[in-house]
Amino acid sequence: EPEVTQTPSHQVTQMGQEVILRCVPISNHLYFYWYRQILGQKVEFLVSFYNNEISEKSEIFDDQFSVERPDGSNFTLKIRSTKLEDSAMYFCASTLSTGELFFGEGSRLTVL
Amino acid sequence: LAKTTQPISMDSYEGQEVNITCSHNNIATNDYITWYQQFPSQGPRFIIQGYKTKVTNEVASLFIPADRKSSTLSLPRVSLSDTAVYYCLVESPSGNTPLVFGKGTRLSVIA
Numbered sequence: 001e002p003e004v005t006q007t008p009s010h011q012v013t014q015m016g017q018e019v020i021l022r023c024v025p026i027s028n029h030l031y032f033y034w035y036r037q038i039l040g041q042k043v044e045f046l047v048s049f050y051n052n053e054i055s056e057k058s059e060i061f062d063d064q065f066s067v068e069r070p071d072g073s074n075f076t077l078k079i080r081s082t083k084l085e086d087s088a089m090y091f092c093a094s095t096l097s098t099g100e101l102f103f104g105e106g107s108r109l110t111v112l
Numbered sequence: 113l114a115k116t117t118q119p120i121s122m123d124s125y126e127g128q129e130v131n132i133t134c135s136h137n138n139i140a141t142n143d144y145i146t147w148y149q150q151f152p153s154q155g156p157r158f159i160i161q162g163y164k165t166k167v168t169n170e171v172a173s174l175f176i177p178a179d180r181k182s183s184t185l186s187l188p189r190v191s192l193s194d195t196a197v198y199y200c201l202v203e204s205p206s207g208n209t210p211l212v213f214g215k216g217t218r219l220s221v222i223a
Contacts, residue, residue, distance in 0.1 A: 004144075004155075035213075042216070043150070043199075043211075045210045045211070055210075085214060089153070091155045091156075100161070101158065103156050106154065107155070108153075
């Protein structure tokens with residue numbers, strides 16, 4: 001069964017450092033998303049991406065965040081200068097159109 | 113999108129049927145009702161989606177009354193591995209509209 005894959009599974013970084021989280025969505029999917037989940041809290045929408053551009057973003061997705069689909073397969077989330085409060089699980093998701101959203105296993109980011 | 117309300121937590125013994133009800137009073141005419149399951153340290157996983165009446169798959173059943181202001185996810189004969197958080201979401205038919213997760217219902221299955 002096709003799946004969304006994310007790397008790294010866990011990253012530890014120092015405050016102020018740049019972090020890139022990588023995702024390989026399911027190959028024929030058209031819509032891509034990043035969500036995050038702070039420990040013990042709900043899953044929060046960050047950004048959606050379609051047709052090589054951001055289609056929607058939340059207030060969490062400020063200037064420190066950016067997304068890219070550089071080569072038609074990878075979908076990356078970059079955090080330019082990490083803060084302590086960026087520590088969370090980051091989930092990538094993709095879908096063909098409507099219906100089932102496929103999530104990856106997540107990347108745990110720990111900012112020290 | 114319509115706000116959803118569901119119980120914060122539920123407990124059940126193994127082998128029992130579990131029904132989790134969600135209210136979505138302001139659901140729009142074209143919206144679907146979708147349920148996701150999330151195990152600890154994993155991404156949410158789609159369980160079932162419906163528009164009205166009853167939908168059944170190999171995992172669960174979804175009951176939606178005629179007014180569509182609520183829905184009930186039914187898990188038959190739960191096992192310990194069904195312990196998870198279950199999210200009820202109202203979803204627009206547009207593929208572009210992101211899913212908005214609430215706090216979900218934490219189901220604990222006890223032996």
